[in-house]
Amino acid sequence: MSQCQDKRFQDMIHAYEIDMLTAEDRRQFEIHMLECDACFARVARFKATSRLLNKDESIRRVVEQTDQANASGSESESESTGTRTWWRFVPASLAAAAVLLLLIVQPWDIRIQSTQEAIAAENRLVVMYFENLTAPADSAGLIPVATNLLISDLGQTDAVGVVSSQRLYDIARQMSLSGPSELDRTQASVVAERTASSWILLGAIVRTEPTITLTAELVAAASGDIETTFRVDGTADEDLFELVDRLGHDIRAYLRPGFDEGLAGGPVSQITSRSLTAYRYYLDGIDQSERLEYRGAIGSFQKVLQNDPTYAMAYYHLSRLLDPALIIQAMEHLDRAGRVEQHYIRAASARYRGDIEGAVSELELASERFPEEKAVWGLLAGYYSSRGEIAEAITGYKRAVELDPLYKNGYNSLAYLYDQIGDAEQAIWAVNKYVELAPDEPNPYDSKGDILSRNGRLDEAIAAYEAALEIAPDYYHSRAYLGYMYTFAGRYAEADSCFQALTYVDNQSLRHAAYTYTAYSALRRGILQRARELIQDNLDVVSTPRAIRADPTQRYLPYRSRINVLRELGDFDGALAAVDECRRISGRLAPPDSLSFLDYRVILLAEKGDLDAATRELAGLEKRLEAVGADPSGRWLAVGVLALERGRHDSAITALRHAVEMDPGFLTSHYLARAYLAAGQWEKAVVQFQMIMAVYSSPRSFHGIRSVKMHYYLGQAFEQLGRTEEAIEQYSTFLDIWRDADHRPLSLEDARVRLARLQQTP
Amino acid sequence: MDLNELQKTAKKGDSSAEKELFRILSVRFHLFAYHKIWDEESAQEVAQEALAVVAREFKGVEIRTSFAAWAHQVLEYRILAYLKAKRTRDPGGVVDAEQVATDAPDPILKIKLARCLRLVGRANRRYARILNLRYQGFSTEEICERLGVSISNCYVLLSRARTMLEECLEKGEAKP
Numbered sequence: 001m002s003q004c005q006d007k008r009f010q011d012m013i014h015a016y017e018i019d020m021l022t023a024e025d026r027r028q029f030e031i032h033m034l035e036c037d038a039c040f041a042r043v044a045r046f047k048a049t050s051r052l053l054n055k056d057e058s059i060r061r062v063v064e065q066t067d068q069a070n071a072s073g074s075e076s077e078s079e080s081t082g083t084r085t086w087w088r089f090v091p092a093s094l095a096a097a098a099v100l101l102l103l104i105v106q107p108w109d110i111r112i113q114s115t116q117e118a119i120a121a122e123n124r125l126v127v128m129y130f131e132n133l134t135a136p137a138d139s140a141g142l143i144p145v146a147t148n149l150l151i152s153d154l155g156q157t158d159a160v161g162v163v164s165s166q167r168l169y170d171i172a173r174q175m176s177l178s179g180p181s182e183l184d185r186t187q188a189s190v191v192a193e194r195t196a197s198s199w200i201l202l203g204a205i206v207r208t209e210p211t212i213t214l215t216a217e218l219v220a221a222a223s224g225d226i227e228t229t230f231r232v233d234g235t236a237d238e239d240l241f242e243l244v245d246r247l248g249h250d251i252r253a254y255l256r257p258g259f260d261e262g263l264a265g266g267p268v269s270q271i272t273s274r275s276l277t278a279y280r281y282y283l284d285g286i287d288q289s290e291r292l293e294y295r296g297a298i299g300s301f302q303k304v305l306q307n308d309p310t311y312a313m314a315y316y317h318l319s320r321l322l323d324p325a326l327i328i329q330a331m332e333h334l335d336r337a338g339r340v341e342q343h344y345i346r347a348a349s350a351r352y353r354g355d356i357e358g359a360v361s362e363l364e365l366a367s368e369r370f371p372e373e374k375a376v377w378g379l380l381a382g383y384y385s386s387r388g389e390i391a392e393a394i395t396g397y398k399r400a401v402e403l404d405p406l407y408k409n410g411y412n413s414l415a416y417l418y419d420q421i422g423d424a425e426q427a428i429w430a431v432n433k434y435v436e437l438a439p440d441e442p443n444p445y446d447s448k449g450d451i452l453s454r455n456g457r458l459d460e461a462i463a464a465y466e467a468a469l470e471i472a473p474d475y476y477h478s479r480a481y482l483g484y485m486y487t488f489a490g491r492y493a494e495a496d497s498c499f500q501a502l503t504y505v506d507n508q509s510l511r512h513a514a515y516t517y518t519a520y521s522a523l524r525r526g527i528l529q530r531a532r533e534l535i536q537d538n539l540d541v542v543s544t545p546r547a548i549r550a551d552p553t554q555r556y557l558p559y560r561s562r563i564n565v566l567r568e569l570g571d572f573d574g575a576l577a578a579v580d581e582c583r584r585i586s587g588r589l590a591p592p593d594s595l596s597f598l599d600y601r602v603i604l605l606a607e608k609g610d611l612d613a614a615t616r617e618l619a620g621l622e623k624r625l626e627a628v629g630a631d632p633s634g635r636w637l638a639v640g641v642l643a644l645e646r647g648r649h650d651s652a653i654t655a656l657r658h659a660v661e662m663d664p665g666f667l668t669s670h671y672l673a674r675a676y677l678a679a680g681q682w683e684k685a686v687v688q689f690q691m692i693m694a695v696y697s698s699p700r701s702f703h704g705i706r707s708v709k710m711h712y713y714l715g716q717a718f719e720q721l722g723r724t725e726e727a728i729e730q731y732s733t734f735l736d737i738w739r740d741a742d743h744r745p746l747s748l749e750d751a752r753v754r755l756a757r758l759q760q761t762p
Numbered sequence: 763m764d765l766n767e768l769q770k771t772a773k774k775g776d777s778s779a780e781k782e783l784f785r786i787l788s789v790r791f792h793l794f795a796y797h798k799i800w801d802e803e804s805a806q807e808v809a810q811e812a813l814a815v816v817a818r819e820f821k822g823v824e825i826r827t828s829f830a831a832w833a834h835q836v837l838e839y840r841i842l843a844y845l846k847a848k849r850t851r852d853p854g855g856v857v858d859a860e861q862v863a864t865d866a867p868d869p870i871l872k873i874k875l876a877r878c879l880r881l882v883g884r885a886n887r888r889y890a891r892i893l894n895l896r897y898q899g900f901s902t903e904e905i906c907e908r909l910g911v912s913i914s915n916c917y918v919l920l921s922r923a924r925t926m927l928e929e930c931l932e933k934g935e936a937k938p
Binding site: 008010011012013014015016017018019020021022025027030031033034035040043044046047048049050051052053054055056058059060062063064066067069070071364365368391392394395 | 764765786787789790793794796797800828830831833834838868869870871872873875876877879880883884887890891892893894896897902903905913914916917918920921923924927928931
């Protein structure tokens, strides 16, 4: 592609792309582009980037932060050096001891040799676990200490690209080992290949009281040839930390001749601990965390601090396991953490202050500098997910599982995220991976049940929840959701059994909620008198003085259920009273002028037919929302339902589409489908109803009456489209589910008439 | 490529010239409309409407300036009409869920762009400043005044930054 001949227009390209050309310049530039292939091609190629620059909020934030950082003269990344590793190795013991070295002559060349070749900074080094030649059983636990210290020391700079301890741990587990301490030297080349390392370091410890000697051989990964060896003889006054510093220095000097050691930062004890005892407890804590032994991990990290109250990463881990406020102390001792660890601490600190943007920026920077740290990607993905940036979250978790294919929680998160973007195939793949990695845990099956139920696979979802309960009969989430699924499947006795079982659990909140669940199958079947009785029973349980003292908000759920029942029975005044009760109850948690449930009031008044009152309520709600600058989906739901009741179908559809876009839940989607139906948009109504009915969810269970009536509405849409068989199926389903109903709404009679007519029609 | 010549040839009845003329206009109209509307489907619609007017009128209309300028004017009017109608129809800016799905950004590009903006923004601080002021709603003139540069200098600054940004997106590094 040739260049544009007119420099003036060439210079305008980026200004055009970010809409900074003056109006006249824009006009001239576009006219120029009509004839200049070069400029047109450049702008066209940058189109997607231009859109992000112009429209994407997160990109704007990046620019804002960069500009602010420039202005303040500071940078968000750390200037201090530190390790790029996690401490994840299993220590042999907690005994504190001096470390000795034994000089081995054969087969190593003990002299440090320089080579003709300069080893580029990009060449990566993997440090295998040291051997303890004087005490092979290593009861003093010197091997993990020496190995991890050296990794930390080398990781303080980019002089040598060292594979992190975390990465080694992940590799070991992929090789079905419990940790890298089990990797032996025969596997070194495999490890080097998996970590794309050019060099392998094989170290050894020899302890002859009162001194320690460290030796190591540097092996070329490709050939297996020993490149050179190192040896550090300690004096009686030197501890292991100092010896590791010296060894690190020698390795750096060999691999990066001319490297300025001044850039290496302080001694390794600066970024770990000056206390060997503290450091050992730290390794213990990391290992216990890795095995989900959180109580043990808390104990270990607390012991770290008893021996070294400046150990920043101990505070960090305790802030995650015990008390978030401990991150403040971690920040106070930030200079005592390695490079990647400083990112974690700063991100956690930002989050603690409520600065999620700051936390994300910190982790994004960490992901650039340390792209092989699984934890960085996992944390970043979590933040993206919480901000609704689903695609970015998926990218993060995918990267994390690439780095560690055994990262089961990553697969769990991916399953839900894929489900959120409607990629059922990937969601099911991810959850199946989770099950594969943790077949003896209930949560994978529970997650699988969730994914399957959200994608219309009812029977399989039931099987998954049942599997979870087989492993853990007290897995409450599975029990509740199995109850919902049984309800949808028409297995009412089993559903009732599930919910009844939950009314006996220890957890009071769940127990009280379960009383409401017991009404679900009655609601679904239209046995409203029974549903009312069950709801009243629930209210009786949660309205005792003791229950109210314990948790006054427990009455909220039964009142919400009551709204739906009374609405169906046509008792709108009763339903409105229940709404007001919900407002009173929820108001205890929210400010006195809480806006909650005001949208419900508008909906009920509109459906009652009192359109003027509904309009007044809506106006009041909108005024209050405007005053606080809020625009919740409930507002658009109320606007849409009122328009629907007024017969203003187009306006209803517009408002309800907006509500769905903000909150694609059952209620908003349901009303949108009904608006399409009312507007005569039969195809869209079919698509919308079918989309809702493909999801077996808790909200759909809660709105049992509306959920069943969708069969009736869908039948009407099919009928209008001439899809007789499908219409018959839907009417039949509706009538079948409500065959025992004690409530005779017009829809029930109408469905019978329609069905009869369709069945008679040839 | 001389659009005016192409139009004259097409006007005389040369069907291949006419085909080429509308091929060129079609892709460019779409791009221009997209840079105003930022929605694929709507940009396509507006571009098509403008092309329909051009197709209808180009043989008969007397063009005093240049064909390119006239065709561009046709498109501008269509874009303005679209934006005006959008504001009237949707003062609250209701978002179409389908539209959002169609225009969803490539997440990899977004992450790369974020990274490159940081790198380029640190290496070229004025670029970060210009962009940030633009996001805050300052006009080009106001931004230039704040930076103490002329408008054409501002364009040059942006052009240089774009080169860095483009290289970073392709190669992963930002060299000033």
